[in-house]
Amino acid sequence: MHIWNSAAEIPADLTASVLTIGIFDGVHRGHYAILAETVRQARERGMFSVALTFDPHPVNVHRPDMDVHLITSLADRLERLESAGLDGVLVQPYTLEYAQTEAEDFVRDQLMGELKARVIVVGEDVRFGRNNAGDGTLLQKLGEKFGIDVILIDDLRDEEDGRRFSSTWVRELLEKGNVREAARILGRPHRVRGAVQHGFKRGREMGFPTANLPGEGIGEIPADGVYAGWLVRQIPRSRATVHLPAAISIGTNPQFDGQQRTVEAHVLGRSDLNLYGEEIAIDFIDYVRPMLKLGSVEELLKQMDNDLRSCAEILGVPVAGRVNPDDVTAV
DSSP, X not given: OEEESSGGGSOTTOXXXXXXXXXXXXXXXXXXXHHHHHHHHHHHHTOEEEEEEEESOHHHHHOTTTOOOOSSOHHHHHHHHHHTXXXXXXXXXXXXXXXXXXXXXXXXXXXXXXXXXXXXXXXXXXXXXXXXOBOHHHHHHHHHHHTOEEEEEOOOBOTTXXXXXXXXXXXXXXXXXXXXXXXXXXXXXXXXXXXXXXOOOHHHHXXXXXXXXXXSSSSOOOOSEEEEEEEEEEOTTSSOXXXXXXXXXXXXXXXXXXXXXXXXXXXXXXXXXXXXXXXXXXXXXXXXXXXOOOSSHHHHHHHHHHHHHHHHHHHTOOOOOOOOGGGOOOO
């Protein structure tokens, strides 16, 4: 998939495209329905399938006080868009100046002009242009004016309660720690990604070495607590990845009166991993328990042993206890 970070990078030989527009935060099942139709239309018509997305999130530009966290990092968003089968993505830098573009100018100059859109596929809730003045009805009218086929996709809704699949819904679930239900809406486990940093090494000293990620800039972090999941690592000098079963702790480490919120992943039964500085991903499978402050370190160790057993059972892997601290290479 081609990734363009400005209009100048769009190839001159792009002559016609089937285009979709959106932030695609999380790239959930509702997004995939739109992306699948975009790709299908492009293949049937012999055109290029393209998505126009935006970075940073428009809400963070218009309302920086709200500090909306993206469900996934831009890198993961692009990876998901590629997995949907798109040929190209324009990552449009979103600024206050760009936001002043009138709806008709946006369609004529960027969608038709820069991205050569001949077909536009969007959800029924589409909004675009200055003050979000453009909607599906206006887009269809502009399509008639400029000779563009506009396809509006009905919202994908939950079969049980009829709720619309949305990024807002996913965020609500993650805030509650309900990563299993979030995965159902996303169509895959929720993932965060970041570079492993040095921590306080308390886990290493107790026989639970962890890979530590910062608490910001890695994607939407679920509620504090312990989770079962997978540490996803790219094999050095290759394109292959490996999924390692992990117990994941999120919080400020109240047992030791910590202040900084972190994500810590202990790979079950492994003491030989050296991950400092390496970019890893963590996939969340299920919630295990809330974050606790116990009466002693001994109680904490007993609880952590129980956590490892719970995580192994959830993930369907052999139970592995704590490792010998003397055997730990670096994590």
